[in-house]
Each structure stands twice: as C-alpha cells, then as structure tokens.
Amino acid sequence: MTLLEAKGLSVVFPTDRGDVKAVDQADVSLGDREFVGVVGESGAGKSTLALAMLRLLTPPGKVVAGEVFYRGTDILKLSAEEFRKDYRWTKLAMVFQGSMNGFTPVFTVGSQIQEVLTLHGREASDSAVSKLLGMVNLDESIARRYPHELSGGQKQRAFIAMALSLEPEVIVTDEPTTALDVITQVNIVNLLKRLRNELGISVLLITHDLALISEAVERLYIMYAGSVVEEGDSREFFGKPKHPYSQGLLASTPTLTSNEIKGIPGFLPDLVNLPPGCRFTPRCPYAMEVCKKEFPPLKGVGEEKVACWLY
Numbered sequence: 001m002t003l004l005e006a007k008g009l010s011v012v013f014p015t016d017r018g019d020v021k022a023v024d025q026a027d028v029s030l031g032d033r034e035f036v037g038v039v040g041e042s043g044a045g046k047s048t049l050a051l052a053m054l055r056l057l058t059p060p061g062k063v064v065a066g067e068v069f070y071r072g073t074d075i076l077k078l079s080a081e082e083f084r085k086d087y088r089w090t091k092l093a094m095v096f097q098g099s100m101n102g103f104t105p106v107f108t109v110g111s112q113i114q115e116v117l118t119l120h121g122r123e124a125s126d127s128a129v130s131k132l133l134g135m136v137n138l139d140e141s142i143a144r145r146y147p148h149e150l151s152g153g154q155k156q157r158a159f160i161a162m163a164l165s166l167e168p169e170v171i172v173t174d175e176p177t178t179a180l181d182v183i184t185q186v187n188i189v190n191l192l193k194r195l196r197n198e199l200g201i202s203v204l205l206i207t208h209d210l211a212l213i214s215e216a217v218e219r220l221y222i223m224y225a226g227s228v229v230e231e232g233d234s235r236e237f238f239g240k241p242k243h244p245y246s247q248g249l250l251a252s253t254p255t256l257t258s259n260e261i262k263g264i265p266g267f268l269p270d271l272v273n274l275p276p277g278c279r280f281t282p283r284c285p286y287a288m289e290v291c292k293k294e295f296p297p298l299k300g301v302g303e304e305k306v307a308c309w310l311y
Contacts, residue, residue: 002069003202004053004092004170005029009066011045011052018272022048022061024226027298028204030170035196035203037213037234039249040223043268046206047097049223050172054094055083070170090120093168097175097206100155103147109155110143113162120166132161135199136191153184157191164195171195174206185209189216210253214238222246225269225279232304242306244284278309286310 011023023045030036038046051057053068055075067074070092075083096102103112110129117124130140136157147155156176163171173192177185189205193216196203207213213234220237222230222245230243241247248264266283269275275282278291290309298307 001032002029003032003034003071004204005069006049006053007067007069009049009052009068010064011048011057011061012064013061015272020271021226021274022271023052025065026223026226026228027231028053028221028228030202030204033196033200033202034219035193035205035217036219036221037205037207037217038221038223039207039210039213041208041249041264041268043225043271044223045226046208046223047174050094050174050204050206054092054172055088056094089116089163089168090166091168092170092172093163093166095156095160095163095171095173095176097178099159099176100152100179102159103155105147108144108146109150109158113143113158113165116162116165122166132165133158135164135195136161151184152180153187156180156184156188160188160191160195164199168201170202170204172204172206175208176205177207177209177212185212189213192216210238210249222249225274226271227279227307228298229280229307230304231298231306236303242301242304242311243280243308244286244310245280248283278307 006026006028009023009026012019012021026049028038028049038049040046052063063076068076070087075087103109113129113132114124117128129143133140133142138154138157142154142158177188189212192203195201205213205217217234220232220234221228222243224245230246241250251262252264254261264283269279277293278296281287281291288309296307296309298305301311
C-alpha cells in the first residue's frame with residue numbers, strides 16, 4: 001500500500017535571472033514499511049523534493065504543479081492549520097540536513113524533546129523521554145545534557161528520537177549522515193533500518209552516497225537536474241544501472257574489488273536556462289541527435305523505469 005506519493009511535482013525559485021526549476025515533474029512514492037532512497041549529486045533537487053512533499057518549503061520556493069498524496073488525501077490542498085494539526089510530525093516527520101545542529105544550545109536535550117511532546121498534548125514525563133532516547137540507543141543521561149556535550153552522532157540520534165516522539169508513520173531523512181565519520185554514518189543507517197523493522201515506519205532517505213545505502217534501501221530514485229531519470233529495485237540498480245547518469249554515479253563510487261574510480265565529466269546544467277531535450281546530453285557518452293531535441297519520458301524497461309532514448 002502506498003503511503004506517500006508525489007505526482008508531477010514541480011518546484012521553482014524565482015530569481016532576477018528567471019525561475020530556477022529545482023524540481024520538474026517528479027513522481028516519487030513510498031509504500032507501507034518501505035525503505036526508499038533518493039540519490040543524486042548536489043543540486044539535483046533531492047532536498048527540495050523532500051521539503052515540498054512535506055510542505056516545508058520556505059519562500060521564495062513554491063510548488064507550481066503536481067500533487068502530493070498521503071493515504072489518498074492531497075495534502076497540498078489542505079489548509080496550513082489542517083496540515084499542522086493532523087499531519088505534521090504526527091504522521092509525517094523529517095530529519096533535516098544538518099539536524100544535529102538543530103538543538104537550541106541553552107536548553108538540555110531532554111527539555112527540548114519534552115517541549116515537542118507538550119505542544120502536541122502528549123505525555124512529557126522523564127520516562128517518556130528516556131523511552132525515546134532508548135529507541136535510538138542513547139542512555140537516559142543524555143536527556144540532562146546540553147547539545148555541546150554530545151558528539152555529532154549522539155546529536156543526530158537524539159534528533160531522530162525527537163522526530164519519533166509523535167509516532168509518525170513516515171520519516172523523511174535528508175542527508176542524515178552529513179559531517180559524521182564513516183563508522184557513525186553506517187550506525188545511523190543501521191539505526192533507521194532497525195526502527196523501520198521494529199516500529200513499522202516507512203523511511204525516505206535523501207542522499208548523494210550510493211555506497212552508504214547499498215545495503216539499506218529497497219527501491220531507488222535517481223535524480224538529475226530536478227528530474228527523476230531512473231527508478232527501480234535497488235538490487236537491480238546496483239547490479240546493472242540503466243541510465244548513463246546512474247552508470248556514472250556507480251562508476252564514481254569506490255568498491256572493494258576495484259581501485260578504478262571514474263568521474264562524470266562536466267557540470268549540472270543551468271536550472272534557469274535548461275537545455276532542450278535530455279538534460280544529461282552534454283555529459284553523456286551515448287548522446288544521440290534525438291537527445292538534443294526531445295526530453296525522454298520515464299518509461300518501463302523490465303522491472304525498472306528509465307528516462308533515456310537508449311531504451
């Protein structure tokens with residue numbers, strides 16, 4: 001069953017030069033108890049997609065097309081108060097990029113988690129906070145400490161505990177391992193896997209790190225220049241990626257069996273003046289004449305979907 005789904009979602013940021021097309025006609029879905037990844041290089045539109053799906057975009061960013069459904073309800077059509085009361089944090093929660101620095105430095109971690117519980121009419125006892133911290137493998141003593149007394153990994157797990165405080169069904173995590181060491185990164189991803197299994201939640205993980213999530217997610221969306229260029233089962237993707245951009249991403253990831261790392265030449269296109277046709281054409285080793293003229297639709301290729309004229 002599909003819990004959260006974006007259909008044809010488009011987001012722009014008006015500038016003096018014109019509209020920055022940050023997300024363009026993106027289709028993304030998350031099923032019940034599913035762990036899904038959205039991957040792409042910096043500037044691909046991943047974070048903007050997540051913020052738009054949870055109605056967390058700040059001006060001047062705005063959704064100009066598309067729908068976002070939660071259990072069949074288009075949450076973009078709800079009033080701000082309806083969404084805040086019935087969905088935000090209670091059904092849909094988010095762990096922001098750099099959220100480890102999201103705690104107020106002058107209050108203890110426990111008091112800040114208690115504030116969230118109190119504001120939403122939940123039990124805000126010390127035992128309730130201790131239970132939440134225990135879910136993310138933190139000792140109850142963390143509640144009495146200030147953010148500066150915690151390591152980066154501890155703060156990130158504490159923020160995940162805060163996101164879980166209202167028992168949401170979906171957690172969207174935006175680059176949850178940024179600025180953490182490799183061991184802590186793996187621990188955070190394993191924690192999200194465990195929480196999915198134990199609590200029955202669904203997780204949408206936004207990242208640029210393919211290696212980190214290769215063993216975690218069940219499905220992948222690959223984004224390039226605001227659009228989804230490939231979608232499919234993660235095992236199929238890591239075995240044989242189909243889109244030339246996906247192939248380039250995987251080739252640029254270190255492996256245990258090869259020392260060869262290949263970068264993708266060139267840069268992302270100007271999102272104000274997007275080129276006609278496929279946006280990856282200037283960087284694609286397989287570019288054809290049609291690629292320069294017509295934008296490829298996302299269509300089924302076996303069990304996956306790919307936006308490429310090669311197929």
